[in-house]
Amino acid sequence: MAPLPPRSGDAVFANIERVNAELFSLTYGAIVRQLLTDLEEVDEVNKQLDQMGYNIGVRLIDEFLAKSNVSRCADFKETADVIAKVGFKMFLGVTASVTNWDADGMSCSLILEDNPLVDFVELPDTCQGLYYCNILSGVVRGALEMLCTSY
Incomplete structure (x- = not known):
C-alpha cells in the first residue's frame, strides 16, 4: 500500500x-x-x-468519492487509512490514527485525538453507558457498507 x-x-x-x-x-x-x-x-x-x-x-460516501479524488483502495488497511486521514479531515476537520489491528487485519480502532463533537459536553451521572459519539461509528459503518456494495 x-x-x-x-x-x-x-x-x-x-x-x-x-x-x-x-x-x-x-x-x-x-x-x-x-x-x-x-x-x-x-x-x-x-x-x-x-x-x-x-x-x-x-449518503455521505457519494460526496466523499466525488470530492476526494481517492482511487480504489487495495485492502481494508488502506481503506482505514483513507477514512482516518481524508474522510475525517473532509467532514470534521480532524484526522484519526488507525491502531489496534487484529491478527487477521479485519478489525481496527480509529482514534480521534481532537473530537469536535465533545466540545462543551459534560455528561451527568445519569448518562452512564451513553456512547455520546456513537453517530460516528454509524457513519463509518454506513459508508463502508455502501463501498462494499458498489465494488
Missing part, C-alpha cells in the same frame, strides 16, 4: 462548505439531549445514534 500524502484531506476540506464547528457541536448536543428525553433508556439512545450515523454514512 502506498502511503497517503500527509495532507491529502486538507485541500478538499478547504473547499467544502461547512458549518461553524461550535454550532455543529452544540446542535449535536441538543440532538443527543432530545433523544435522552424522548427515549429515556441510554441503550436505546445509543442504538438511535448509531442508526442516524449509518443513514448519514450511506
Whole structure:
C-alpha cells in the first residue's frame, strides 16, 4: 500500500462548505439531549445514534468519492487509512490514527485525538453507558457498507 500524502484531506476540506464547528457541536448536543428525553433508556439512545450515523454514512460516501479524488483502495488497511486521514479531515476537520489491528487485519480502532463533537459536553451521572459519539461509528459503518456494495 502506498502511503497517503500527509495532507491529502486538507485541500478538499478547504473547499467544502461547512458549518461553524461550535454550532455543529452544540446542535449535536441538543440532538443527543432530545433523544435522552424522548427515549429515556441510554441503550436505546445509543442504538438511535448509531442508526442516524449509518443513514448519514450511506449518503455521505457519494460526496466523499466525488470530492476526494481517492482511487480504489487495495485492502481494508488502506481503506482505514483513507477514512482516518481524508474522510475525517473532509467532514470534521480532524484526522484519526488507525491502531489496534487484529491478527487477521479485519478489525481496527480509529482514534480521534481532537473530537469536535465533545466540545462543551459534560455528561451527568445519569448518562452512564451513553456512547455520546456513537453517530460516528454509524457513519463509518454506513459508508463502508455502501463501498462494499458498489465494488
